[in-house]
Each structure stands twice: as structure tokens, then as C-alpha cells.
Amino acid sequence: MACDAGMTISPTATRTRGRRARRDWVLIVCAAFIALLVIVAVFAPWIVPHDPNKVDMAKAYQGPSGSYLLGTDSLGRDLLSRLVYGARLSLAGPALVVVFATIIGTTLALLTAWMGGWTDRVISRVLDIIFAFPGIILAVLAVALFGSGLAAPVVALSIAYLPYDARILRSVAMRERTLTYISACYVAGLPTRTIVLRHLLPNLLPFILVQCTLSLGYALVDLAAVSYLGLGVAPPAAEWGLMVANGQASILTGHPQESLFAGILIVLTVIAFNMLGDRLATRFSVRAQ
Amino acid sequence: MSSSSVQDGHAIEVEKLTKVFGRRRRGGGLTAVDDISFTVDPGGALAIVGESGSGKTTTARMIIGLERPTSGRISVGGREQTHGRMGSRERRRLASEVQMVFQDPYSSLDPRQRVRDCIDEILRLHFDLDREARVARIAELMTQVGLDERHASVRPRSLSGGEQQRVAIARALASKPRVLILDEAVASLDVSVQAQVLNLLADIREQTGITYLFISHDLAVVRQVSDEVVVMKCGAIVERGPTDRVLDQPEDPYTRALLSAAPRPGWKPTRKGTP
Amino acid sequence: MLEIRDLHVELCVGEEMKPVIHETTLSVDQGEALGLVGESGAGKSMTIRAIMRLLPAGATVAGQILYEGADVLGFDRKAMRSFLASKVAMIFQDASTHINPVRTVGDFLIEALVTNNGVPKAEARRRVTGVLEEIGIPDAAHRLEQYPHQLSGGLQQRMMIAAALVIEPRLLLADEPTTALDVTTQAEVMAILDEQRRQRGLGMIFVTHDLDLAAAVCDRIAVMYAGFVVEDRSAANLHEEARHPYTAGLLASRPSPTEKAHRLCVVPGRPLSAFEVGEGCPFASRCAHVEDRCRIERPLLRELDGGWVRCHRADELRGQLLCSYNGSAHE
Secondary structure (H helix, E strand, C coil): CCCCCCCCECCCHHHCCCCCCCCCHHHHHHHHHHHHHHHHHHCHHHHCCCCCCCCCHHHCCCCCCCCCCCCECCCCCEHHHHHHHHHHHHHHHHHHHHHHHHHHHHHHHHHHHHHCHHHHHHHHHHHHHHHCCCHHHHHHHHHHHHCCCCHHHHHHHHHHHHHHHHHHHHHHHHHHHCCHHHHHHHHCCCCHHHHHHHHHHHHHHHHHHHHHHHHHHHHHHHHHHHHHCCCCCCCCCCCHHHHHHHCHHHHHCCCCHHHHHHHHHHHHHHHHHHHHHHHHHHHHHHHHC | CCCCCHHHCCCEEEEEEEEEECCCCCCCCEEEEEEEEEEECCCCEEEEECCCCCCHHHHHHHHHCCCCCCEEEEEECCEECCCCCCCHHHHHHHHCCEEEECCCCCCCCCCCCCHHHHHHHHHHHHCCCCHHHHHHHHHHHHHHCCCCHHHHCCCHHHCCHHHHHHHHHHHHHHCCCCEEEEECCCCCCCHHHHHHHHHHHHHHHHHHCCEEEEEECCHHHHHHHCCEEEEEECCEEEEEEEHHHHHHCCCCHHHHHHHHCCCCCCCCCCCCCCC | CEEEEEEEEEEEECCEEEEEEEEEEEEECCCCEEEEECCCCCCHHHHHHHHCCCCCCCCEEEEEEEECCEEHHHCCHHHHHHHHHHCEEEECCCHHHHCCCCCCHHHHHHHHHHHHHCCCHHHHHHHHHHHHHHHCCCCHHHHHCCCHHHCCHHHHHHHHHHHHHHCCCCEEEEECCCCCCCHHHHHHHHHHHHHHHHHHCCEEEEEECCHHHHHHHCCEEEEEECCEEEEEEEHHHHHHHCCCHHHHHHHHHCCECCECCCCCCCCCCCCCCHHHCCCCCCCHHHCCCCCHHHHHCCCCCEEECCEEECCCCHHHHCCCCCCCCCCCCCC
């Protein structure tokens, strides 16, 4: 064998060039967009150029201008200000839904994964029943029973989303539970509560985060739909779904701005949540390898 | 081998232990462990040898409390274990008698916990020590397994397989058990690292007089680490005795088959008559 | 027959390119079995995957892999297909992940022949049955109708071997084929593999971490460490005449089923991966015989006493190597 110090690089051998893994720009952009929305929503009162509820019929249906950056709606209210204020309600609702669904869902998941047996069977069947109802049906039902506004749909959607979170987290928790370090904790004599809360749960956080992010997207659509149907917040509140509904009639008269901008915002936000959740899921599964 | 006085009794005593998986009512069910009995003297080292399906791991899991026996008696440190589900208090008591080191070092450590916190948690559970005393004890344990402060401040993924297994050993020793069960504890390690860990285990046993129960399929490791050996096949014990005698002059045909299949200098694989 | 020259492979990990093989130079003649032995991170699996160009996407490969004079790395699709279909066959470690669980074993065995080699189905079936019988699987016709999960681990692995043999390759690549098996099954499977290989006069590269297993079935053994081949010697001589400190260290640190050592000889530290190696000799950080020169200057693979060694001091250290590692248990 000839063993010279130099390497012979055959021209075709390096055809497969190494790629440097790129920064995940999609994840960064989505996360930045959502962060921006949250900041805008929080600081809405200080950053809006106009009072979102100020009616001025003389200025109705104006196109974008220096003073009204996105134009005005049918009542002369500044669209930009309304969209900014709308972010508050449009994001708060889904946030509440996700918080409730996640807390209860995680608790149920841990319970069923750890205890197994009858506990698992009973809870799983109950969740299956809830599964059968689409979120929006439950939301409409809740409004019919308890009146419109944000409260009833939020509670209804929280219940509707429970099974999704609980099911996914249950299977993740069950798998994680079979890992040796949980047995090691058990063997070390640690009390069950400590094992579940301080060892199992923290290792499930990545999955919980992904689930939250995806659920936020779905909840946004569902709540916007509820408001669009007139069952959520009442006018003159600014909320994206409601604005889509309000602006419908204006489309036919040649002024689509209200519905269009509100609709675009909903779509962009949902896409941002979905892509963020998807990218996070990929990252966590890669890291787990 | 047995160095303690007779009144201490056996470190481990297993009598007519049986484990059947699956419902017996239906008549089916897999008998993983079939009516086995053995004892280990304090300070001794017993190896349970067998291939997959022999029941050796199930036996170890029953002794440590991860499985409940179907029937039979297990005594560790003179105290008999109950058959039903163990409560927290009983688990804690058992944890201070017997501990386990698992086969895969990485998955046996909580990936989110720093090494120091992992051991600290055990110390806080079993002993009433103030913070300084715990810090000192952690340092002592780390030194005992051949690691230092650098290793204590990191998470498991920053450590090599051998280092992770040392951490697992330190954690197991933290509750000052009298018996350590090693379930294929060196099987996943590289050859050069395996030698280090085997030496470490021998050192620890010499220093502390701890009792070992070694589960392994590897006869060379068994020879190196144990004084007595029990050979299991399909849930039953087929041969037992001092390691030297059993491995030099095996009486049971299965033991002979295991020996003749073990790679060593000058060995060549041969086919059995029937596949 | 097969010659690997100065193979250098880098993989894309995260955002960087990391080397997994630095300099591998090997050769296998027709009918010869080469054992490729090393610990984790040595690069032995990567080497044989490189032969079949089974590296992960984004890998950079430099060097030459010459099969009967032609560079495999330069093969076009057609040449590569022909190479994989009839010249070389690989036996993987874990049979269950390499056999399609939803098709019968028969499909698995016959398919490659029919699709890649254009053999008519009936003829393929005949050949497969023949190979199974030679391997000692009775009732071959019945086995062909079974699904993988119905077979034991040992039987699945024998099916992998059958699949490799049935295409009548010239070279076998075995990547730790018995590591997941029980020791008695391992002995049986290795005996079959050895017998079949000798009968058919095939070349083989056998990757394993077990030196004794390699010595039992191979004519020569190449020891890899951190992406380098550090020693290449006839298997019969390796135990007595290892010339590289790492090989000697490995040999000395194994426990034996026939004898108990008070304490095992230990190589301090842990096996390095290829990307962790700096300048100089890859083994310098763990070697008991290290000198200043070793840390700065990378030794080349050179001929010594009928084999090859990558060590500056190999001549001087002759005869002194075995069990000079009387170390403590600590790293």
C-alpha cells in the first residue's frame, strides 16, 4: 500500500459538498412577529395614533393616508388603531384557552401516564367523548346557554381542546416514564410527587411548549370565527374576527379594507404560530437524538 | 467471601421466587422466573449469568422493588419485602438498603439535572445534613468514583459513557446501601472504559465491604468481578457455585455451552448440530 | 481486490463539518477476511459505509476507494448500481430495522435478485432456498412465508446473511452483525458466516469492537482509533506481536473467562472521536510511552515486522508493550 502524507482528492469524490446548517430563519421570523404582536397589544393605548372608537362619519371609507395609515372603516374610525387594539382581545382569548387547556390537560396526562389502570381508562373515555365535539360547536352552545362575550367561548374552547393536549402529552409522558432515569428515581426512594413534578414534568416541557404554540393558532381561528358570527365580543369593541364581519357589507361597495386587513392579520398570526410550533417540534426532536 | 458475623444473616435472601407475567386465570402467562432460591453473604459478590429470556433481569428488578413477585420471599438486609405495592416510606427504607446501577448510563440520569443536584437530591432524602455537609459528601462520592468538581457541575450529556456510569455509581452509593445491584452495568461501555469501571467496582468493594449482585451475560466480566455465580436459563437456576469452579469445571451442559461460545484468545466459533 | 487509500470523511453536524475519518488506508484481497476493530468514535462503521457510499447527506469524502482498480467514489449511477447489486453486500447490526416488517422474509430475499439482477422469480426462489439450506435453516420453504417478527433475533440475522450471500457478491461487509445477539447465538451465526465465506472464497471486512471475535474469523486485523488506522497485522500474530501501544492496551484491558486478574490493566482516559484529535499522534493523550515528538508530529502508517503501525516509537517499544498499563481505576 502506498501511504503518502498527502491526500489524493479525486475530483468527483467531493461532489457531495458539506452544507453548513443554516440558522432557522423561519423560526426567528415567526417568533419575532409574534413577539411584536404581543408588545403592540400590551402597549396599545400608548402607541395608537387615534382613538379606535372615535366615530367621524365625514372620514368614512378613506383610503390609506398620512394620518390614517390603513384608512378608515364605515364609521370613520382609524383602521390601524382598531387593529392594534384588536390584538389585545384577539390574542388574549386564545392565550386564556391555551393556559386552561394546558394546565388541565397536562395534569390529566401525568395522572393517566403515571397511574395507568382504571384511572387511565376512565379519564381516556371521558376525553374521547369530549373529542367528539368540534370546538366551535361547543363554543356556540356555550354562548347560547350563557350569553355572548369572551368568557363563555373561552371556557368552552378550553374544554374542547383538553383532549388534544391530554392525549398527546399522555403518550409522550408514558414514553418518557419508561426511561431508565425514572426507574432510577423510583429505586432511589424519591416520593411519587417529586418524581412526577421534578423529573418527569420538566422533561416534558419542550413537548408542552410545542403543543401550546400549535393550540394558540387553532384557538385564534376558532375565537375569531365565534366573533365573526357575532357571538363573541360585542361591537363597538375592536376584535379582528368582528372586524371581518363588520367589513363584509363594505366589500360589495368597493371598500374591502376592514375585512381585508383584519383577515390578513388573522391569517398571518395563525401561520406564525403554526410554523413556530412546527419548527420547535423539529428542533426538540433533533436534540433528543 | 462471607466476612460478617453469622448474626448479621444474609445480605440478600431469595426463596422460591416466581414471577409470571400475564393473567394466570386465563391459563397463559409467561413464567419469567420459576421458583428460584439463592443467598448472598454480606460483603460477597454474586453474579447471575444468563442470556436473554433467562429471567436474570426480572430477578434483579424484583429484589430492587421495580417488579412485584408472583410468589416467594425476598429479604434484603434481614428485612422481608412485602408483596403488595410499596408505599413511599417503604421505598425509601429499601433504597437505603439496596441500590441499582443500570445498563445504559445516559438514559439512567435525568438529562436536565446537573450531576451535583442529582446526588444532592438523594442526600437530602435520606440524611439530615446541612448544606455544607452535603457539599462535602458529594465531593467525597465524586472522588470515590474517580471524578472531580468539573464533572459535578455539568449535565449528563457533557460526559462520556464511562463518566456517566461513574456518576450513576456515585448516585447509587449516596444512600449508603449495603447491597449494590449492577444490571449489565458495563455492557454498554467501550472495552478500555469497561476495564476502568471494573477496577473501580473492585476498589469500592474493598474499601466499603459492600455486597454486589452482578447481572451479566459476559462470562469474562463475571469471572473478574464475582466470587460466586448462579447460571439461569429460562427462569430457572441450572448451576451455581464459586465462580472459579463453575467456570473451570462446569457441570451443566448449558454452562458448558455458554463457556464454549465466549470469544477469547485462540477461540473459534463452531456450529451446533441443529440450528 | 478492494483498496482504500487515504480516506478522509467529514460529516455535517449542526453548523460545522466534523471529521469522522482522518486517514484510513486498508486493503482486502479476494478470499481474505479483514477485521476492523475499534472502540466508539474510531470511524470503523463509517469506513464501510463509505465503501457503499451510504454516508449521510452533506458528507465530504476525500481519498480513493478502489475496487479492482476502479474508484468507487467516482462511479456514476449505473456503475454504482452494478457494484451494489452484485459485487458487494452488507450485513447490518440490527436485523429488525433492516428488514421490511410488512413483507415476508421470502419477499425480502428474492426481491433484490429479481429487481437488481434480473433473475426470473422461480430461479431466484430456487437460489434462495439453496442458500438457506446451506446456512442450516431447515424447512426453508416454510420460513420464506413467515414475517420477520415471527423469527428470533438469531434467525433474522441469518436471513440477513442469506440475503447478502444470495446475490453472490465478491466482498462482504459486516457491521457488528452479532453485537445484539446472545453469546451462544453469536457463536452459531459467526460459525455460519465464517464457513460460508471460506467456501465461497469471498473477501470480507468485519467490523467489531471485540478483538477475540475478530481474531477468530479474520486473517488480518486493522485497529482504528479516532479516525485513523493505527495498526494492521495478521490476526494470528496480533495477540503476541502488537506493535502499537493502543492495541496492546486494548488486549491487556480485557477480562478473561479463564482467569481473574487482581486489577485489570487500564488505558487511562476515554476513546476519542475523530474530531477531538489535534496535531500529533491521536493516541498521545492516553499513551504511556508518549514523548514530545508524539504530540507535535503526526506519525505515518509504516511497515514493521510484517504489518503496519502508526507510531513513532514502535521499533523501540517492541516487546515492552504488553501490560505496561498497570494503572489505577481513575481516569
